[in-house]
Amino acid sequence: HEGFDNSHRIGVMEGGAKWEKTTLSPADAQFxxxxxxxxxxxxxIYGVPPHMIGDVERSTSWGSGIEQQSLGYVIYSLMPWLTRMER
Known part of the structure; x- marks a missing residue:
């Protein structure tokens, strides 16, 4: 049941093969x-860039992407706390 000529034809499962679902239900996809x-x-909330928690879906590694996000994290999130602790 492979190839362009056999597409959209009924597949026959032989030899005790069992059907397994390979897609998510709408409820699982929404979750x-x-x-x-x-x-x-x-x-x-904590000012952590998305790439630092593994959410790289909308991040880019080109040019001023992840490097600039990391630099921004240090400057705008960590530095105020580090300055307070230093004082």
């Missing part, structure tokens, strides 16, 4: 989307 948004929102 994953909510979970992904929750991770990004929590990172935003």
């Amino acid at each position: 994953l989307e909510v979970y992904k948004m929750t991770r990004a929102e929590i990172a935003g």
